[in-house]
Amino acid sequence: MDLKPLQHFLSLAETLHFGRASAACHISPSTLSRSIQQLEDKLGVSLFKRDNRSVNLTSEGIKFEKYAREALVQWSAIRNELMAESKELKGEISVYCSVTASYSFLYDILRRFRHRYPSIEIKLHTGDPDSAIDLVTSGKEDIAISARPDQLPTEIRFHSIGLSPLVFIGPASGEIETPQSLNDWSRTPMILSEKGIGRKRVDRWFTAKSVKPRIYAQVAGNEAIVSMVSLGLGIGVVPQIVLDNSPLSDKVQILDIKPWLAAYDVGLCVLEKKLKSPLIQAFWELL
Incomplete structure (x- = not known):
């Protein structure tokens, strides 16, 4: 069975970029375009809205994406079930x-x-x-x-x-003092994750203190928080395992702040x- 058209479709649906999708599929952008066009011709609908600037899924494309993922999962399952008799997955x-x-x-x-x-x-x-x-x-x-x-x-x-404990960190240089009072916390620049579990726990921590934090930066990825804290730009919150494995671990310090985060x-x-x-x-x- 030729499942490549579904794989090509899903790659474009994920990246919404012909160049990146074709690179991920190890084919040329023109080959990817032909594959998508042939798939659309078979289905009789347009799966993508595309112009010179952008690529987006149509409503039909959104429905087909769910089908394509399920089809590949089911194909993989039956293929492996049939192959299991050979005792080599x-x-x-x-x-x-x-x-x-x-x-x-x-x-x-x-x-x-x-x-x-x-x-x-x-x-x-x-x-x-x-x-x-x-x-x-x-x-x-x-x-x-x-x-x-x-x-x-x-x-x-x-x-x-x-x-992994979730810890407050500051620059090792000590140029930002550990906040002691609620007023200190409201003035201290914070470097936090844009979203996620850690951000939710920090937000609850500040809410419990009735403090509106001064957010200096919101970033994606804990490694970026360690980097910005090491430059003395503020105090951050990261899982300790990130700090333990960071090349900048000697440039930041864990702050003794209570109550501890979960x-x-x-x-x-x-x-x-x-x-x-x-x-x-x-x-x-x-x-």
Whole structure:
């Protein structure tokens, strides 16, 4: 079966950029364009609205995206089920995590998995950890490393692999003093995540103190927070594991601030229905 048209469609649906999508599919932009056009001709509808400046999914394209993801999941499941009789699993799994998690949590898991299932290819993608669960829920990634949210989606299975305290950090130079009073906190520049679990916990922390923080910057990624704090631009909040693995760890210091924030429960997450895939089940059982 030729599943490449569906893969081409999903790549363009994710990137909304012919250049990036064609590079991800290892084909030329013109080949990708022809593939999408042929798919649209077969369906009798336009899947994308495109002009010289932008590419966007049509309402039909949004519906077809769900079908395409389900079709590839079902194909992978039946292919692996039929292949299981040979007692050798083959195929690929996509895994998403932050750069820090890739070498602090994932390295040993992947090493053991690769040793046991050498014919399964791992596609590792790195990025903002706050996007991890959304990427798994949408089906764009098979497995991801994430901090467990306060409310875990019912369709997600979560396997804890470690705890990491959530800590306040300041520049090691001491040029920004640790806030003592509520007035100090309202004047101290803060460098915080744009969104995610850590940001929600910090927001609740300030609300409990009835303080409106002075936000100097909102960034994506904890590594960026460490970098900006090391430059003396403000106080930040990051998981300690990020700080422990940062090349700038000697340029920042953990501040003794109470009450402490709840630690991150770090683990792997997967859609419950994807555990029907022998490949993903094999990965999950290795944990």
